[in-house]
Amino acid sequence: MRIDRRTTIQWMLAAAAALRFAPGLGYAGAQAAESPAAAVPGYGTDPDLMRLYQPGDVWPLTMSAAERRTAAALGDLVVPADADSPSASEVGVVEFLDEWISAPYPVQQADRRTVSWGLQWLDDEAQRRFRRGFAALATDEMTAICDEICFLPRAPEGLEAAATFFARFRDLLAGGYYTSPAGMRAIRYVGNVVLPRFDGPPPDVLRRVGLLEGGDEGPR
Amino acid sequence: MPFVKPANLGKYDVIVVGSGAAGGQTAYTLAMEGARVLMIEAGRRYSPESETPMFHAPHQAPLRGTSTPEKPFGFHDATVDGGWQVPGEPYVNASEDDAGRFDWWRARMLGGRTNHWGRYSFRNGPYDFKPKGRDGLGFDWPLGYQELAPYYDKVEMLIGVYGANDGLENTPDSSPGCLLPPPKPRVSDLLVAHRAKRLGIPVVAGHRAVLTQALDHRNLPRKLHPGNANAQAVLAEHMQRRAACFWATPCGRGCSVGANYQSTTVHLPPALATGKLDILVSAMVHEVTLGREGRASGVRFVDKTTGTTGEARARAVCLAASACETVRILLNSKGVRHPEGLANSSGKLGRYLMDTVGTSVQGQVPLLEALPPHNEDGASGGHLYAPWWLYGEQLRGKLGFARGYHIEFQGGRTMPSMRTVSGLEWLTGGSYGRKFKEDARRYYGSMVNFDGRGEMIPNEHSWCEIDPAVKDRWGIPVLRFHWQWSEHETRQAAHMQKTFAAIIEAMGGRVRGEVLADGAKAIAPGGSIIHEVGGAIMGDDPRGSVTNGYGQAWDVPNLFVTDGATFPSNADKNPTLTIMALAWRSADHILERMRRREL
Numbered sequence: 001m002r003i004d005r006r007t008t009i010q011w012m013l014a015a016a017a018a019l020r021f022a023p024g025l026g027y028a029g030a031q032a033a034e035s036p037a038a039a040v041p042g043y044g045t046d047p048d049l050m051r052l053y054q055p056g057d058v059w060p061l062t063m064s065a066a067e068r069r070t071a072a073a074l075g076d077l078v079v080p081a082d083a084d085s086p087s088a089s090e091v092g093v094v095e096f097l098d099e100w101i102s103a104p105y106p107v108q109q110a111d112r113r114t115v116s117w118g119l120q121w122l123d124d125e126a127q128r129r130f131r132r133g134f135a136a137l138a139t140d141e142m143t144a145i146c147d148e149i150c151f152l153p154r155a156p157e158g159l160e161a162a163a164t165f166f167a168r169f170r171d172l173l174a175g176g177y178y179t180s181p182a183g184m185r186a187i188r189y190v191g192n193v194v195l196p197r198f199d200g201p202p203p204d205v206l207r208r209v210g211l212l213e214g215g216d217e218g219p220r
Numbered sequence: 221m222p223f224v225k226p227a228n229l230g231k232y233d234v235i236v237v238g239s240g241a242a243g244g245q246t247a248y249t250l251a252m253e254g255a256r257v258l259m260i261e262a263g264r265r266y267s268p269e270s271e272t273p274m275f276h277a278p279h280q281a282p283l284r285g286t287s288t289p290e291k292p293f294g295f296h297d298a299t300v301d302g303g304w305q306v307p308g309e310p311y312v313n314a315s316e317d318d319a320g321r322f323d324w325w326r327a328r329m330l331g332g333r334t335n336h337w338g339r340y341s342f343r344n345g346p347y348d349f350k351p352k353g354r355d356g357l358g359f360d361w362p363l364g365y366q367e368l369a370p371y372y373d374k375v376e377m378l379i380g381v382y383g384a385n386d387g388l389e390n391t392p393d394s395s396p397g398c399l400l401p402p403p404k405p406r407v408s409d410l411l412v413a414h415r416a417k418r419l420g421i422p423v424v425a426g427h428r429a430v431l432t433q434a435l436d437h438r439n440l441p442r443k444l445h446p447g448n449a450n451a452q453a454v455l456a457e458h459m460q461r462r463a464a465c466f467w468a469t470p471c472g473r474g475c476s477v478g479a480n481y482q483s484t485t486v487h488l489p490p491a492l493a494t495g496k497l498d499i500l501v502s503a504m505v506h507e508v509t510l511g512r513e514g515r516a517s518g519v520r521f522v523d524k525t526t527g528t529t530g531e532a533r534a535r536a537v538c539l540a541a542s543a544c545e546t547v548r549i550l551l552n553s554k555g556v557r558h559p560e561g562l563a564n565s566s567g568k569l570g571r572y573l574m575d576t577v578g579t580s581v582q583g584q585v586p587l588l589e590a591l592p593p594h595n596e597d598g599a600s601g602g603h604l605y606a607p608w609w610l611y612g613e614q615l616r617g618k619l620g621f622a623r624g625y626h627i628e629f630q631g632g633r634t635m636p637s638m639r640t641v642s643g644l645e646w647l648t649g650g651s652y653g654r655k656f657k658e659d660a661r662r663y664y665g666s667m668v669n670f671d672g673r674g675e676m677i678p679n680e681h682s683w684c685e686i687d688p689a690v691k692d693r694w695g696i697p698v699l700r701f702h703w704q705w706s707e708h709e710t711r712q713a714a715h716m717q718k719t720f721a722a723i724i725e726a727m728g729g730r731v732r733g734e735v736l737a738d739g740a741k742a743i744a745p746g747g748s749i750i751h752e753v754g755g756a757i758m759g760d761d762p763r764g765s766v767t768n769g770y771g772q773a774w775d776v777p778n779l780f781v782t783d784g785a786t787f788p789s790n791a792d793k794n795p796t797l798t799i800m801a802l803a804w805r806s807a808d809h810i811l812e813r814m815r816r817r818e819l
Binding site for chain 2: 043053078079080099107177178191194211
């Protein structure tokens, strides 16, 4: 709730701006006018909340095979497999990205433009530098490109748009990955299970933070 | 009596329009005490027992459950057919400027917004009922804290609120036996409390409507319904159906086991079990009808399933449709003798809309990095909070704004969402690959969010009226909003920003992004905190208010407003608990007047 409200307010500001000059127009009407790609319906205001959904269940997936290949390669470069946890593509994050950019909502439609452009840019850049598509590059070739665009404040002149794409791609990828069961394990989330009691932090946690002693100064 | 259709309405003592905190409490009190009640709800029937996605994980929802225009608080949020934009139900803003905008949240479903709300349940304090007497601004309430205190007790006992009595200024203690024990603080809570104390900011147990233990079904029903064996039996039976919190799944989804308060699991089931309550859903009330001697005879509604108009009749009408919808119904109830809307002889109907001042700051705290994994789901919302602490300084004029705020905060290892590992570049320098995975682990759980919730003073520039042209899909004229913050609110928002940054720094942390010195930039738009109240304010004087202290319309003796529309001020305390306490008090008053045959 608390975290979501911030997202929600940001969305609301964007949506209200889009709707401002169309009073009385429903959301779908305003969207359809803005982007033909958003013509497919969303899940509506009263979807079945109990159902378990997969990407593609509500709206069709639209990534091209080439986009998927590049997205998988970049995804596994950003979140590779290690001894601890699988890679992004192994847990279905490419399908999630496809679901995301195929969705008819304003945020996702904006991401569609960013991601489609960025994946194409990566392929073009790979061709320019190495005469192969991005997915066919060796890891050190991929990093040669990505090291330049992985942090917008340090991106070379002319690569700002690519760096903006990379940041957004990484956020979406990490969102998809760390909400997957394997990603939740990787990040050490241990909740969403019934507990008979809520005991608060264990003593070793309090010790680490320096709150185990000094109970006189701490709160109840 | 049960869920009814427009064709088979019965004979009723009271019509209650709305089924959320106000409508639920009004109907509960009336039905439990024997009145025949018809509740009319604009949205569909909704059953938390079968519709709450309790343990569903984000990957089982479209877009990982992220917010969209159709599900503004996320896919698994309880709200259906609701949001700031509802298809077919437009409203208008008079200003196109962001600062002059009001966004109107609706939840068209049985139980309304109580299904998803944050469950923060604070009492207004003595100052909050007499704010004008204290600083000369706004309006005093026609009642004081002492008159409402017994009803706060009752509501807390009925719905179940965790918290503690801390004896702090203008932050009332509950009577013994009212509150449930607060949950243990999370480690981030303890660190906030420890460091905020150095800044002189008190941090105490939060108050939320979550059952940290089962309700005392042996004793509470007697206290709540003295001398009413039937109500006691119904409530005792019902209280046993509500389970204690099992420390999992976000409250915003609602709760299928009834471990938190929502009207649909707490108010409506026992009220229905009395046999005195009928509920008509998918019926949009748009007008209060008048009978003899200017008394309300009932309401007119659109049956949304057929598009036809229907009427219901009763001895009294209670509007509890949410502040703005209640105002809309009254403004749309025009007649020859009241062309400006019903109960509007004062001209104050629609005036003095208020929301809560809100702004947020997030910090990252190295002390909380890479802590040993442990379950921090807890009661899903805040376990601690900081009540307003600068009453003295404020009264002496040292702050530059007249009213206070409280701080809600939360950190910890919450269930990962799309936001959990996003925007970390400011910490990671743009890492990717194995380093990024290490960074994700390192920073997860080290963020703490601070949300200010502050009082807005009613002003002449924040109000609503009927738009002369726009109608909704049923042909009902819609609201047009006017909105303006005063410097009391924007300066308060700037103070929040500065304070939250100071707490984060005192924790050894770093603020994410910019600390906003300009309160006008920091303040969340009107309506976004969803604490809108006012519009039909109560008062002592029929010339300056719409209702008296019981929510009874000055102009129509059997018409009552029992939702937040009557609030003459909007203290920093989240309004829901006060709405319920006022509704219970109004319902008691209606019952008393009916017994005396005055209604």
